[in-house]
Amino acid sequence: MITIYKNQNGSTQVVDRVDPDWLRPDSGVWVWVDLAAPTPEDSRILSDVFHFHELAIEDALAEIHHPKVESYGDYLYLILHGIDFKAREHAFKTQEIDFFLGRQYLVTFHGGTSRSIGRIAEICGRNERILGEGPATLFYRIVDTMVDNYRPEVDKLSDRLDALEKEIFSRPKSTLVRRILDFKRDIASLRRVIMPERDAIGRLARREFPQISESLSYRFRDVHDHLIRFADEAVYFQDRISSLLDAYLSNVSNQLNAVMKVLTIISTIFMPMTVLTGLYGMNVPLPHLPGGENAQFWWILAIMAGVTCAMLLFFRRRNWL
Amino acid sequence: MITIYKNQNGSTQVVDRVDPDWLRPDSGVWVWVDLAAPTPEDSRILSDVFHFHELAIEDALAEIHHPKVESYGDYLYLILHGIDFKAREHAFKTQEIDFFLGRQYLVTFHGGTSRSIGRIAEICGRNERILGEGPATLFYRIVDTMVDNYRPEVDKLSDRLDALEKEIFSRPKSTLVRRILDFKRDIASLRRVIMPERDAIGRLARREFPQISESLSYRFRDVHDHLIRFADEAVYFQDRISSLLDAYLSNVSNQLNAVMKVLTIISTIFMPMTVLTGLYGMNVPLPHLPGGENAQFWWILAIMAGVTCAMLLFFRRRNWL
Amino acid sequence: MITIYKNQNGSTQVVDRVDPDWLRPDSGVWVWVDLAAPTPEDSRILSDVFHFHELAIEDALAEIHHPKVESYGDYLYLILHGIDFKAREHAFKTQEIDFFLGRQYLVTFHGGTSRSIGRIAEICGRNERILGEGPATLFYRIVDTMVDNYRPEVDKLSDRLDALEKEIFSRPKSTLVRRILDFKRDIASLRRVIMPERDAIGRLARREFPQISESLSYRFRDVHDHLIRFADEAVYFQDRISSLLDAYLSNVSNQLNAVMKVLTIISTIFMPMTVLTGLYGMNVPLPHLPGGENAQFWWILAIMAGVTCAMLLFFRRRNWL
Amino acid sequence: MITIYKNQNGSTQVVDRVDPDWLRPDSGVWVWVDLAAPTPEDSRILSDVFHFHELAIEDALAEIHHPKVESYGDYLYLILHGIDFKAREHAFKTQEIDFFLGRQYLVTFHGGTSRSIGRIAEICGRNERILGEGPATLFYRIVDTMVDNYRPEVDKLSDRLDALEKEIFSRPKSTLVRRILDFKRDIASLRRVIMPERDAIGRLARREFPQISESLSYRFRDVHDHLIRFADEAVYFQDRISSLLDAYLSNVSNQLNAVMKVLTIISTIFMPMTVLTGLYGMNVPLPHLPGGENAQFWWILAIMAGVTCAMLLFFRRRNWL
């Protein structure tokens, strides 16, 4: 679906086609073309009207790309990603948006409904002045909304990490490994989106491209700052998840230790008893044993109790109990 | 086998020798010389006709090299690799292709049949216009085809990684270590091809060499972009494989834990029973035991059942059952 | 709460509003505005009187940010952090202070009571000359006090690390893992404050901004130096904590070894004894055994003692005892 | 031992002293002075005739140094290493050669017999033209021979690594750890020679020094390329050796698992049997047991066989058998 906003002398209209005359430097007109889940038909506007480079168009049509920014002289081509953390599927669903930013136009291209673009379109509908600020500022507004949408997703991840940590220390189960590794993957995929995005926005903030004015570069510096923090948090998450794996594995070792102690204590107590009962069960005269021929059962029980107590004392001194 | 394509005024002929006159700057002719599995005889064209630097020729004749790009003033010498993942042998078979790119010629040199070059030659056969674009564009087309061929190979690797992951979590066997480490090696060998290739193509994309025009540099930027993604995926694969090793090792520990718990439970239940049977088997009068001289068998069984239940309850409370 | 210090011709007054005239370059006046836990009303001075950039104001109002320095042409905007290590909560409570440093003013903005600013304000109260040195020097004094306050906090952390180390080697308990990992997190959060702070101050020390005079840059170089040392100590702490984890895990393994040795020694001694007592308890004539039909109990005990001694010797030779 | 080759007008003589006049820029003479295991007497030529910097002479006399290249204005001072892998001693014996390369002389200085220099000297003996190419080309020839000699040594290491890998997977023994760690050390020492060597030759290839002509720089680029590959292989070896350590340790864990399973299976089968025989051995009337007072031995054996089968089934279902 194509939506075209034409802005002339500060007033905005939604039109249904782009007149190539508008794109002339002195036309006094600028347009925002939003291609949402475009048909091949719709996409033809990129080449026929705007004459974008075929490789940029190819990249836009192919859905899977890394965030990047590329200058084609007159216009910038950017790929940025919105994120949407689906905890159940252990994957950050990323929503790719392609931007073509020229002096007199902004073209946005995305597969489905984008929350950020929807939001900005809605604001523009309410407030004509927004579109009056020109394509670069509009572009900034979309990017800013997009990056602001990261916060709740990252917080969700952080919360789930806290929950996992609690569980590891309270109820370690062997299935937790899988969840830890799934988390590690989530975080890696988060980093793979944020890192190149941070670098792309950083280039806008450093004013590498003439399309970005100085006052706008301050704003992109702010967005860049947010992305630096997200990247930093992703690194921190990675640290934490590997600590959790350490904790889990050390827990497993400790459990093994505990199990082995139980076994050792039990064996050490009952084995001497077995020998003792065996001794008194031999078909052999026991002349000088405690109790001798008329061995008293109580004597035997007393010896057993003694051995048990000695063993328990020995283990307590070793800090096993 | 040498195949020589001569292009003059837009029309292409397959000829069987290169006239040194054609290589003069104003000849209006350009040639593509493809040396497939050349005999030493064939290879002599590199020195006799093209007068390439002896070191570049030496590199081309020696088959094992890293991807690289080198400028020899008038011409570029490049080594690039096609890949062909042989899962069974746990090795990326790489197919080295050497390129000599001059103003009026492209020389390709490769050991056997190259899929990419075969494909381009076939296209050229169908469409004369392709060769009319000049040697640098032809070179780009071959490289692009080559890098496009990476995708299915990398996807194959990714699929096998998924399969391995499933197996580790469902049926951990001690032979899996070997497969994990084999995988690690596959991925390392993939990285060793892609990383230098990415850097070599990156230098073309940044227009470090005058042989590459600006419009062509956009195209190489696109190829570079693909290689960045492959490199990125290789790093991601490495992360995953080391996670899988962690998972495998933690599984081994968990199994040990499980085995030890079984042993401990069994021992803890049967050892007291053994002592009990031993007690009643002693050649000693048991005056005041339950049952005394006329000990009832049922009493004994009841005590045994009691001990067993107590133990089971103890283990359940410890979360072992 | 707003406190405004006005300095004119070397004498200082506390006033209750800022006259925009004072901010003119030739006014001969400079002001220090300290906003401590300001109400929204108070904060309005940032935009209404000083006309700071809206993004800087937004950053100042939002409390959670990374240390950074940003130039807005006429003035610098800095975020720095005081630290306050709360051992019990395993967190460095960081106290963010925002600075706006212009030619004729310093605006400090912080959430609650800041020790460093409190201290400097008190010194200024006693010594009018301090404020006479101008806003940049005052800013330096606050930063210097702030960074000096890091030392006891970092030392506290170091002491607790020593205590933890002692405990790991003397009384390893399974709960120590959690404490080690908590420590790791403390240190990571310390680094996350110090690293960007070091970089921000480093930019002041290198005189990237005209607000910092050469003589002041020497002073910032000194502060930078302190921060480099803190960063270095944080890296060193991280090394130590990971060594402690290694030590702990190896201790767990050693304990397991020790437990298993006890079990093996006990089993190896008592199992042959059990068989021996079983042998003599069989309902089978023992014609040629030591003691034969009239087996002497002492013989049996002697054999048992012999087996035990042989076993103990065997284990001693293996270095188990 | 000093060997001096004097080259004038394309003809070479072996002379026994260097006339300082030859070193004048317009003398038309150049010399190659080879100092093999020189006496202190011999070494005096460095200072007395060539007037090299005292620090360079000191470095040459002291045998243990890292590969490096240093410019002393008129001449270059280089330290390079030949390698000789002694598998038995787990050490790369490196043979240091010092070079002084000036406009009209090459001085080589080495402790004993150097294979590379011996080879070049022999070639020079057969072919006078070689020395006619000047000192820089001669220097290149020596370096090239030296680096070519690395290949068989590195291949030897690679072969031994393959053998070790095979052994780890087929016959894991506890002594393998030591061999793995010895290997790790070998590889580290290989890297310590190759890395600085690569950087030193890289500086020659990039023509940082006027002593190296452009055509020679192509040749050094080729040597540099070889060293890059060796460095790359060393990194790859390191990866492999750490994978082998992982494999070894996981093998140890798997063995422990296997041992514990045997113990558990045996215990689980024989413990109930012991209780059973104990039961029937009690001095207690067994009125209602299978067989009762006249208990049939076959009944008992049948119960035992039943317990054994049940246990074996249980373990098979757990994948232990």
Added chain:
Amino acid sequence: MITIYKNQNGSTQVVDRVDPDWLRPDSGVWVWVDLAAPTPEDSRILSDVFHFHELAIEDALAEIHHPKVESYGDYLYLILHGIDFKAREHAFKTQEIDFFLGRQYLVTFHGGTSRSIGRIAEICGRNERILGEGPATLFYRIVDTMVDNYRPEVDKLSDRLDALEKEIFSRPKSTLVRRILDFKRDIASLRRVIMPERDAIGRLARREFPQISESLSYRFRDVHDHLIRFADEAVYFQDRISSLLDAYLSNVSNQLNAVMKVLTIISTIFMPMTVLTGLYGMNVPLPHLPGGENAQFWWILAIMAGVTCAMLLFFRRRNWL
């Protein structure tokens, strides 16, 4: 204690105060002021006579600092460290020396007796010419002596590492972990001194400061070279120590394996025997057993021996014996 050497027209005197006139550029005099464990009184010369920057003086008075070099325009301020490895205390005692290097003076400031400065002072006493070379050369001589003193300390560390390695492989004890980790700390502290020292000297070698002449820069390049090697050795030590930890931990695992094998072998042999003796001890008629009612003891022993042999064969085939 202050010692002041005054050098004028090549002749040196020990004087007891510095005349500010000497510090004038055209005085023809230069002085070396050595402050060894100075009293606050002594230290006043830094500010009163030389007018050094207060921050540099503060740094000199405070003893704990990182090696660094700082330019204060006219003079350089350096902090360098002598090292003294105290094996028993597991710490590199570092001896800080502060240098102020100006055109006509060198001020050295150190806490106690410095071996390097003592040595140089002694040489100066014997040889007046040394001081005649000027302050920068004197400074170089002190630094060179200092760095030369590192060699025996680093070699001591290396020897102790060898000893530790031997011990780990011959007599692994659980207390070795602690020693390994202590070593790790020693090496980390060595690196923390050498790394910044190397960088500081590197800046002198690259002639970043006008105080260092070209001929002197060659000498500092040599010192820099030594420090690079020490840094390299420190990295190598770190690699080795982590290999040793790996070796130790794998040894612990192997020991556990060995212990478990002993337990399993013993249990597997004696458990069937126990059942056998139990069988013959049952109060049940054994009609068809080998030996039947008149069971021969020898039959039973033969069965036991058979079971034992079968078990031993089984374990030998599994490579346990």
